[in-house]
Amino acid sequence: MPDSVESDDIFAMAGLRHTAPKGDFPATEMYPTVAYQVVHDELMLDGVSRMNLATFCTTWVDDQARRLMNESLDKNIVDKDEYPQTAELERRCVRMIADLWHSPDAATTLGTSTTGSSEAAMLGGLAAKFRWRKRGGKGVPNFVCGPVQVCWEKFARYFDVEIRQVPLRGDRLTMHPDDIARYVDENTIMVVPTFGQTFTGLFEDVAGISKALDDIQAKTGLDIPIHVDAASGGFLAPFCAPEVVWDFRLPRVKSINASGHKTGLAPLGAGWAIWREAADLPEDLIFDVDYLGGSMATFNLNFSRPGSQVITQYYDFIRLGRTGYSRVQEQIYRVSQHLAKGLRELGHFEMIHDGDPKRGITAVSWFLKDPDAGFNLYDLSDRLRTRGWLIAAYPLPADRQDETIMRAVLRHGFSIDIIDLLLCDVQRSIEQLQRNPRSKPLTKAEAGGFTHNATAKVPSKTVKARS
Structure with missing residues (x-):
C-alpha cells in the first residue's frame, strides 16, 4: 500500500x-x-459493574429497556409542553407509586421524578422546613435521624438545618423509638427513619417511631411529622414484606423518597418524591415556568434532565406489575440469604443482616468474629478486588466507630451461581491471607472506599441527647 x-x-x-x-x-x-x-x-x-456489591444502583437492564433509553435520549422531561406523553408517563408513575405506598388518595397525591433519592430526600426535607416555617417556626430548624446516607448531611449544611443524629448505643445498629423523645423540640421539622439503612441494610422501625411521636404529642402538644427515606426499601417491602407498616398507612408519614434506580429496577438517574396529600407539599416550593412553550409547574432542584429514565421506569411498572416485582424481588432475597448462609458456614463471620425481608433490604452485612483471625475485613475486601469483586468494608457510625463491618448489596442480575463463585473466592482469599499474613493489616485509608455514603468526606456531626 x-x-x-x-x-x-x-x-x-x-x-x-x-x-x-x-x-x-x-x-x-x-x-x-x-x-x-x-x-x-x-x-x-x-471495575465490572455487575460484580460491584458495594453499590445499591441498578447494574442490569433488559434489551427493551435499553432500546427505550436510546430512543428517548433527547427528551428533556422538564419540557412538558413539547413532550406531553413523557409528562403523562411521569404522572402515571407518581400515581402508581402513591398507590403502592397506600396514599389516602393516589389520584390526587403530588409527587415528582428526580435524578435519584438524594434529590428526592432534599425535596422532602425542604417541604418539611417550609411547613414548619408556615406554622410560625422560629429559631434554627432541626431534624432527627439515625445513621444516614450523606445526602442528609448535605441537606443540613446546604439548607441551614441542624441535623440531630442519634448515636448507636449498646448493641443497637439503628435508631429506636425510645431514642426520639430526647432529641425533638419545638424546632424539629421532621424525624427521618431510614427504611433500608445504608450501613447495614436494616429497616428502622417506622411504625414504632410514629407511635413514639404520638406519645410525645399527647404529652407536649408537639406534632412532628415523619419523612421516610425509603431509598432502597420502598420498592421491596410492598412486594416481599407487605405486613410491615412503614408508609402512608401511618398518618404521621407526610412524605417518602425512593430510588427508582435501586430496587425500583430502573436505570441510573431515576428517583421519586411522593407526598401523602397535596397539602403536604407547600405551594411556595412550586414554580410555574412559561418559557418552554407552555406554562408548567416544577418543584425539582434540577431543571433540564433526561426523560428516558422515567420512561423506562414506567416500562418496568407495566411489564412486571405486582406479580412480576414480587417474583423478581423474592428471588433477590433468596440470593441474599444464600450468600448469608454460605458466609456463616465459613465460620469467620457474625451476621448483622442475613437478607430477611422483614428486617431489611436485599443485602447482607457481617462482623469478623475473631480479631486474631489473621486478617481483617479491609484485608479481605482488598483481596477480593483482585478477583474483580467490590465489597464495602467500613467502620460503623458513632458511637461504635471502633467496629468494622462488611456489606454486600444484592441486586437484580445476581444468581445463585454467581454467589457460589463469590463464596469460593471469599474462602480462597481467607486461605491466602492466613497463609501469607500481612505484617501490618490494612487500615480504612489504605483499603480505600467503595461506597458513596460510608466513605464520604463530608464530616458527620452526631448530636448528643438533650438532658
Missing part, C-alpha cells in the same frame, strides 16, 4: 498515534470511530 494512503486499520490511524487529550481542550478533531475506541479502551480499566 502506498505511503500516501492511510491504513484503514483503526489502530494505525492518526488519532491513536499519541496519547489521548487529558488537559487542555483539544485543538484538532478525530474520526468518531477513533474517539470511540479511545474512550472504550480507557473504560476497560473500570
Whole structure:
C-alpha cells in the first residue's frame, strides 16, 4: 500500500498515534470511530459493574429497556409542553407509586421524578422546613435521624438545618423509638427513619417511631411529622414484606423518597418524591415556568434532565406489575440469604443482616468474629478486588466507630451461581491471607472506599441527647 494512503486499520490511524487529550481542550478533531475506541479502551480499566456489591444502583437492564433509553435520549422531561406523553408517563408513575405506598388518595397525591433519592430526600426535607416555617417556626430548624446516607448531611449544611443524629448505643445498629423523645423540640421539622439503612441494610422501625411521636404529642402538644427515606426499601417491602407498616398507612408519614434506580429496577438517574396529600407539599416550593412553550409547574432542584429514565421506569411498572416485582424481588432475597448462609458456614463471620425481608433490604452485612483471625475485613475486601469483586468494608457510625463491618448489596442480575463463585473466592482469599499474613493489616485509608455514603468526606456531626 502506498505511503500516501492511510491504513484503514483503526489502530494505525492518526488519532491513536499519541496519547489521548487529558488537559487542555483539544485543538484538532478525530474520526468518531477513533474517539470511540479511545474512550472504550480507557473504560476497560473500570471495575465490572455487575460484580460491584458495594453499590445499591441498578447494574442490569433488559434489551427493551435499553432500546427505550436510546430512543428517548433527547427528551428533556422538564419540557412538558413539547413532550406531553413523557409528562403523562411521569404522572402515571407518581400515581402508581402513591398507590403502592397506600396514599389516602393516589389520584390526587403530588409527587415528582428526580435524578435519584438524594434529590428526592432534599425535596422532602425542604417541604418539611417550609411547613414548619408556615406554622410560625422560629429559631434554627432541626431534624432527627439515625445513621444516614450523606445526602442528609448535605441537606443540613446546604439548607441551614441542624441535623440531630442519634448515636448507636449498646448493641443497637439503628435508631429506636425510645431514642426520639430526647432529641425533638419545638424546632424539629421532621424525624427521618431510614427504611433500608445504608450501613447495614436494616429497616428502622417506622411504625414504632410514629407511635413514639404520638406519645410525645399527647404529652407536649408537639406534632412532628415523619419523612421516610425509603431509598432502597420502598420498592421491596410492598412486594416481599407487605405486613410491615412503614408508609402512608401511618398518618404521621407526610412524605417518602425512593430510588427508582435501586430496587425500583430502573436505570441510573431515576428517583421519586411522593407526598401523602397535596397539602403536604407547600405551594411556595412550586414554580410555574412559561418559557418552554407552555406554562408548567416544577418543584425539582434540577431543571433540564433526561426523560428516558422515567420512561423506562414506567416500562418496568407495566411489564412486571405486582406479580412480576414480587417474583423478581423474592428471588433477590433468596440470593441474599444464600450468600448469608454460605458466609456463616465459613465460620469467620457474625451476621448483622442475613437478607430477611422483614428486617431489611436485599443485602447482607457481617462482623469478623475473631480479631486474631489473621486478617481483617479491609484485608479481605482488598483481596477480593483482585478477583474483580467490590465489597464495602467500613467502620460503623458513632458511637461504635471502633467496629468494622462488611456489606454486600444484592441486586437484580445476581444468581445463585454467581454467589457460589463469590463464596469460593471469599474462602480462597481467607486461605491466602492466613497463609501469607500481612505484617501490618490494612487500615480504612489504605483499603480505600467503595461506597458513596460510608466513605464520604463530608464530616458527620452526631448530636448528643438533650438532658
